[in-house]
Amino acid sequence: MTFISVYSVYSVSSVLSVVFQTKPDDNKKVSDILPRARAKRNKENTISSCLQITPHTMSFKSINLIGLILIIALSFVMLEDVGVFGTVDAGAGELDPAGIDVDTNQNTNTAKTQPPESIKWYSYTGGKYQSNESGKPMMVDVYADWCGWCKTLDEETYSDARVIELAGDNFISMKVNGDYYSDFAMRYGIRSYPTILFLDPDGTEIHRVIGFRNADRFLDEMEIASLKA
Numbered sequence: 001m002t003f004i005s006v007y008s009v010y011s012v013s014s015v016l017s018v019v020f021q022t023k024p025d026d027n028k029k030v031s032d033i034l035p036r037a038r039a040k041r042n043k044e045n046t047i048s049s050c051l052q053i054t055p056h057t058m059s060f061k062s063i064n065l066i067g068l069i070l071i072i073a074l075s076f077v078m079l080e081d082v083g084v085f086g087t088v089d090a091g092a093g094e095l096d097p098a099g100i101d102v103d104t105n106q107n108t109n110t111a112k113t114q115p116p117e118s119i120k121w122y123s124y125t126g127g128k129y130q131s132n133e134s135g136k137p138m139m140v141d142v143y144a145d146w147c148g149w150c151k152t153l154d155e156e157t158y159s160d161a162r163v164i165e166l167a168g169d170n171f172i173s174m175k176v177n178g179d180y181y182s183d184f185a186m187r188y189g190i191r192s193y194p195t196i197l198f199l200d201p202d203g204t205e206i207h208r209v210i211g212f213r214n215a216d217r218f219l220d221e222m223e224i225a226s227l228k229a
Contacts, residue, residue, distance in 0.1 A: 119158050119167045124184065127174035131201040137229040139171040139222070140197040142178045142185065147193040149212040160215035163222070170226050171198070198225035 122130060124140065131138045141158075143150040157163060167173050178185040178193060188197055188205065198207035207225035209218070 117164070119164050119173050122172060122174045124174050124176050124181070127172045128201075128203070131172040131199075134172065135201060136170065136172050137201065137206060137225065138174055138197075138199040138203075139167060139225070140174045140176055140199060142176050142188075142190050142193065142195045142197060144177065144179050144193045150194045153194050153212055157213060157215050157218050160218075162219055163215055166219065166222050170222070170229075196221075198228070200229060 127138055176184055178190050196209040199205055206228040209221045
């Protein structure tokens, strides 16, 4: 906007300088050597010549006038864009303090929480703490890195949306590597992998699943453990 204002002033001054331009006043020099009548006539001729429109001055004036009109038109367009001449739409949304357009007619009750994409796994220590705090039983997946069926269980069963939902609602889920935590494996008599233990918050076993189960069969085992808890 500053650039437009400066250019507008420059254009106006250019036009005025052409329209009202004057030549050096030589009247004093002439009046010194010529009669007063001739000096007056020369002065009139000088003024008329200054106001005379020639093709050169006409072209220059036209260019400046066109430029001035374009600048003024552009100024109005920019002012309208920023809302100086705009109107308020009564049906539009309001602006929140952060400047984000908020639809006041939006039904906020239609928003739904997206289901989790995987089971939330804890370590045994962290899971036991969560189980004590929430009162939910624990679902402990005891596995080994070399166990192929353990990987299949992860890929096919634990990825099922129904299993994920039930695990989140009813259990605190944990993974324990039986090779690293041999004391834990010995305490619960783990002899093969995968073995899934369902324990109450104090660590007492309430149900056990040995070996791979597909999603449908594993859901049945989870329901049994929920009933026993």
